[in-house]
Amino acid sequence: MPTDNSTPSQLNDLASILLSEAQINTRLKELGAEINSAYAGREIAVIAIINGAVIFVADIIRQLNIPLRLDCIRVSSYHDSASPQQAPEIIDRIRLNIEGFDVLLMDDILDTGNTLAAVSKVLRSMNPASLKTCVLLDKKTHRAVEFEADYAGFPIDDHFVVGYGLDYDGYFRIFYHDPGFEIVPAPH
Ligand code: IMP
Ligand code: MG
Numbered sequence: 001m002p003t004d005n006s007t008p009s010q011l012n013d014l015a016s017i018l019l020s021e022a023q024i025n026t027r028l029k030e031l032g033a034e035i036n037s038a039y040a041g042r043e044i045a046v047i048a049i050i051n052g053a054v055i056f057v058a059d060i061i062r063q064l065n066i067p068l069r070l071d072c073i074r075v076s077s078y079h080d081s082a083s084p085q086q087a088p089e090i091i092d093r094i095r096l097n098i099e100g101f102d103v104l105l106m107d108d109i110l111d112t113g114n115t116l117a118a119v120s121k122v123l124r125s126m127n128p129a130s131l132k133t134c135v136l137l138d139k140k141t142h143r144a145v146e147f148e149a150d151y152a153g154f155p156i157d158d159h160f161v162v163g164y165g166l167d168y169d170g171y172f173r174i175f176y177h178d179p180g181f182e183i184v185p186a187p188h
Contacts, residue, residue, distance in 0.1 A: 018161055019154060020180040024136075027153045031134070032063025034151060035104070038132075043067035045101045045128070047094055049119060050074050052108035055165035055174070056136045060106070071096040073122075075115055088115045090122060103128040108165050109137040113147030120147075137161065137181075159183045 043066060048057040050072045061068060074092035103123055110116055116133055123131055134151035142158045162172035163181045175182060 016183055017178060018156065018159070018181040018183050019164075021178055024153075024164060024180060027136075028059050028063055031151055031153055032060055035060075035134070036063075036065050039066050039102060039104075041066075042102055043069070045096055045098050045103045046070045047096075047098075047103060047105045047119075047123065048072045049105070049107040049115065051173075052165050052167065053106050055179075056108050057106050060134070069096055069101075073119060075119060088118045090119070093122075097126075098123065099127045100129050102130045102132075104132050104134055106134045108135065109139065109161070110135045110147065110149050110152065111139045111142050112144035114144055116149070117145050117147050136164070137166075 046057065046061060046068050048054065048070065051074075057070075061070065071094040072092075073090065073094050076089045076091050105116065105119060105123060107116060107119075110133075116135070120131060120133065132150040135149045136153040138149060138152040138155045139158050140155050160168065160183070161181050162168050162184055163175050164179055165173055166181070167173045168184060172182070172184070
């Protein structure tokens, strides 16, 4: 993870690809089409959970043909490591007024569910007309709280994954040879 003597570049060399750029691009188009038809004739407020969701959100909003506004919320749930803490901390709130608007909350990955559950609660308190969630990855077997996303790109097993915006300790958000995901060994 990287273990004692492995460097980011060594880890990059060792990693195996879970989802390729082509698989991700195909799924992005499908998800975009689903969202376009669900919100046809309306406008949405997209709220991205940063930093992890930046690449996913940048790509998916370019598949949309509905008017949208974008804002980001910064949440720290991993505190610069791969071990989740119980209560995610909202470090930076949104500035957009979402009262009465249809909100689509996006994150890179739904794991224990703590992050999306906590952020959803905060957004609901701002009285949106509706609130839906969209994630690229869903570790369905690792929930600590009951939470299902309205739109999910790929169900994955309980591996720690990096790439396409997902990091380990700030590293590996992007791989230059292929912007797909890569599995790295779980921390021990
Ligand atoms: P949850 O609160 O456990 O659902 O975790 C969601 C957050 O944890 C996401 O916003 C990610 O930032 C991070 N996360 C969960 N699993 C992974 C992973 O496999 N790789 C990188 N980040 C992850
Ligand atoms: Mg995150």
